[in-house]
Amino acid sequence: MDRPRIAPLTSQPTLYTMLPASPLTKCVFIPLCVLLLSPAVVAQQPATDSLQASLKAHPGKDTVRVNLLNQIARIYFTKDASIAETYGKEALQLSDSLHYKKGIVWATRNLALVENTKGHLDQQMQLTLTALKLAESLGDLPMRGVLNNDVGNIFTEQNSPRDALVYLKKSLRIKQQLNEKPEIGKTLNNIGSAYISLQMHDSAMYFLEKAEKIKLELNDQRGLAYTYENMGIIAMLQHRYDVALRYHQLSAAYYKAADNLPGLTKASLNLAEVQTMLGDMKNAERNLAAARDINSKLGNVKNEMIYYKIRYELDSARKDYAAALTNYKEFSERNIDYFNVEKSKQISRSQEQYESEKKQRENVLLKKEQQMHLATIQQQRVLVLSAAALFLALLLITVMVYRLYKRQQELYLELNNKNREVSLQNRIILEQNSTLENLNQVKDKIFSVISHDLRSPLAILEGLLFLLKDEKIDAQQFRLYTDELWRDVKNTAYMMDNMLQWASNQMKGIGVKADDFDVTQLLNQEFELLQTLARQKEVNLIHELNNTIMVYADPDMIRLVLRNLINNAIKFTPAGGEVVITARQEKDQAEITVRDNGKGIPPENQHRIFSNIYYSTTGTQNEKGCGLGLHLSKDFVERNHGRIWFLSKPDNGSSFYFTLPLAEEHDTTARGYTVVVQDHPVSGVSVLRR
Known part of the structure; x- marks a missing residue:
């Protein structure tokens, strides 16, 4: 599916100074009523009703019902994620009972999209990779194109754009091979999102304009919403707020026409930020309220964090510094919580990787040990056959048996030596594991203190210094906070001293x-x-x-x-x-x-x-x-x-x-x-x- 680039938390200047000529200039001033009454929009609800009627008329537990359930779940995931999840689970359960692998792939993908609306990117990645692995085993090329595109989108949202481009360009090659224009337009848009994350705005606009051209030819209004949102983000990063406003207005209109609640939330936040920069406080307030109301249903933590960030900017522009400071604290707390969640996920992934590598090492040792046992057994068989063949010659048999006995003793001695080496390696691995666990505890304690006890006073000091630097608060007002700030910073310094002494004591000892x-x-x-x-x-x-x-x-x-x-x-x-x-x-x-x-x-x-x-x-x-x-x-x-x-x-x-x-x-x-x-x-x- 199409994916917009998540709006950055801070705007940064770029070298890009001018957008290339785009068909947008021909449609910037399209009235919203025309968009809302376009044939694609008017036909969307009857299509949903038709699928619902078909599902009700087909109670049979077969693949036809699975396909209907997956189609309805796909439509509802941007409208009502809970309904989409219900249909997706029923489709997955029925497909599993029928051993219908294609149905399992699409049901798993729909459930992954539902996790995206909740902001659960790790769960979405796990489900999407499961679906991709099954699609590869089926040799289904269209499925692989869609799912590689989804994996690339998740990497982009996890701020890993270089990993994202590997999957997105693989998806583009598959879709170009199949000549699927609608799907090609989606992947071009998503490649543009990845280049925005890499701060490569020229490359991003190149792919976004190609996506826009295809979507305009196909009248793909649902897809144009994502493309114009990305173009608006680039204009915001370049501080070209008039252009950004037009792009985000178009994006919001298309999201609203498609009843896409996650997209409409982000569009409202983008509009509020641009209008704040342009001084349109009234409309910025209205769009912030709309984003808050929609996100209260979705429960997306990252959108809530962005809401308080823009609310802080709006209050600062109004010179309501008390409210600005309150909202900055709300943003800072959520930013810290989001950082801790991401940190926990990263630690969890590192531990899983470590456990996997540990099992691989153990498997290698076990295989070597098995090969040694098999070699010993094979040699014993050869020796027995040789003794049977030379049984007629008693003297020769006696000599051969003696030699076989000596050889067997050497093999047993070698095997015992190998076993001792394996035991020694196991003890070394156990000691290394114990050391790593202790270091992980020290690291986790340091991260915990930095995240909760040190970042909060520094974040408050940063917010007040920002207001003072931009002359949004005078020195007399700033002095009202100096005693409290001094005490917090002094306590923070003592905490840092204790933490460094403790960490040094734990990790290398203090003489x-x-x-x-x-x-x-x-x-x-x-x-x-x-x-x-x-x-x-x-x-x-x-x-x-x-x-x-x-x-x-x-x-x-x-x-x-x-x-x-x-x-x-x-x-x-x-x-x-x-x-x-x-x-x-x-x-x-x-x-x-x-x-x-x-x-x-x-x-x-x-x-x-x-x-x-x-x-x-x-x-x-x-x-x-x-x-x-x-x-x-x-x-x-x-x-x-x-x-x-x-x-x-x-x-x-x-x-x-x-x-x-x-x-x-x-x-x-x-x-x-x-x-x-x-x-x-x-x-x-x-x-x-x-």
């Missing part, structure tokens, strides 16, 4: 570089960095380390432990609360305490704090974390021969303790500092006391 250092001095260095976070939340931040405390540990690891514990305390302490850091020395150990009077940890979750289950909750001002900080802190403290624990009661705050070994030459006479960060009661200015 402990222990040395003598002063915990008090290290705390003062980190204290300056954390005071802004405390001041913003109006939390008093105090440390009471009055003496130099020399310990023997890795200073970089302990720096990260202190930062995580203090940052967590600030995160879960409300405004007006207090965070206090104290220390004491016992025998050969130093014990450091970070205490807060925040909301505490619920008893049912306390067992998860230092476990291997990555546990994270939002702070008192919705601060986020990646769930790695405390787990990493425990690992670093224990690597430095210390231990870490905590005490917590709900609504009474939490106290985290950890110990470190003291340095061998510890000076207890040196003085440290007591530092308090709090807001001045009169001026409101933060005061630092030591």
Whole structure:
């Protein structure tokens, strides 16, 4: 079938500056009433009614009924996907019972098209490839031409245009060989879609104009809808919005005439985007509402994402920046979800490919082993026959039996050696599998943090900077968001630091570089960095380390432990609360305490704090974390021969303790500092006391 190129989420300039002469110039201003009353459109509904009547009059369970069911399903898939799915399933079930392979091919293809309307491209690809394989076994050339075309369309929608062109050009050769002009026009259109994805607009227009010429000759109004939509997309990418508007108006009229709901949804979105660029806000709003209403029935996730993107552009053009920011967040969330879905699918495909390759390796080893056994058995047969033939000569028989025995022992020894080699290879494969599984867990955790915890604040910052850059929001309005943005970016930086330390620890290990250092001095260095976070939340931040405390540990690891514990305390302490850091020395150990009077940890979750289950909750001002900080802190403290624990009661705050070994030459006479960060009661200015 024809397939339009999905409208890009961002417009990019190209070198293409002018569309070639096209028959469009002769029909741009055709009234919509003429299109809606054309013979092909008027005849479409009676044709459907005629097929329905024929199906009702033919209750027999035979191939005639299968063909009627497939024809009706093909017509309904653009009108009502649920009805098309019902007829397709009945056709598939009946064809299977009749062993009618041609009916199975078309029923499977119709069910694949239904999955496309839902946006399920993986399911569509699986069904289409199944149908193509069966068509190839039947040697049905027309079927192969149609199904190769469908596979190419799916690759185009999955942003793999180079793979798409392989199948589309194969389909074109088959259809040209059969001289099927309607089908040739469809495939030419789809090749144009693939070249649009490759940013090769000259090549795309070449094939689209050839498709347009054929469809105009055949009066194929249904097919012209797809072609004009693709031409409109090229004009949009070149910022030639007047030309794009005319193409999309024609495309929308043809989609409406054919009652093609998925096509009408995309046409409405394209019109809304072009009208927004042209400043026609009223019509853009109307087309966006129409697209939303139609897509609510179809449930296509990608169309919903594009809707919020265009809604954001429309609100920005109206200078309604609050609504624009809200819609940009909606678009960003759906874009992240769509990215995660695509990522999961890609991981699933990689795992399936790995399992397939693993089975192939195992099969090769089994075949080699079988060949060795067969060779041994064959040799034994030869030896037995030889012994029977030489039975008359006792002495010769004795010599031959001895030689056969020695040969058999050598073969068994060789077989045992081969078996040991196979066992060794199996152990190596199992060890590699275990390593790959661990790396996959690290990769999945990193992808999860980047996708959910890091992309969201960056996406919001990007949206606000975009508005500021285009002077759609002034600096005074932007400053209203700076405190919240600063906190999000600071938390994001701490999360990124934790994630990188954890990933390095998991994938290649981190060596402990222990040395003598002063915990008090290290705390003062980190204290300056954390005071802004405390001041913003109006939390008093105090440390009471009055003496130099020399310990023997890795200073970089302990720096990260202190930062995580203090940052967590600030995160879960409300405004007006207090965070206090104290220390004491016992025998050969130093014990450091970070205490807060925040909301505490619920008893049912306390067992998860230092476990291997990555546990994270939002702070008192919705601060986020990646769930790695405390787990990493425990690992670093224990690597430095210390231990870490905590005490917590709900609504009474939490106290985290950890110990470190003291340095061998510890000076207890040196003085440290007591530092308090709090807001001045009169001026409101933060005061630092030591």
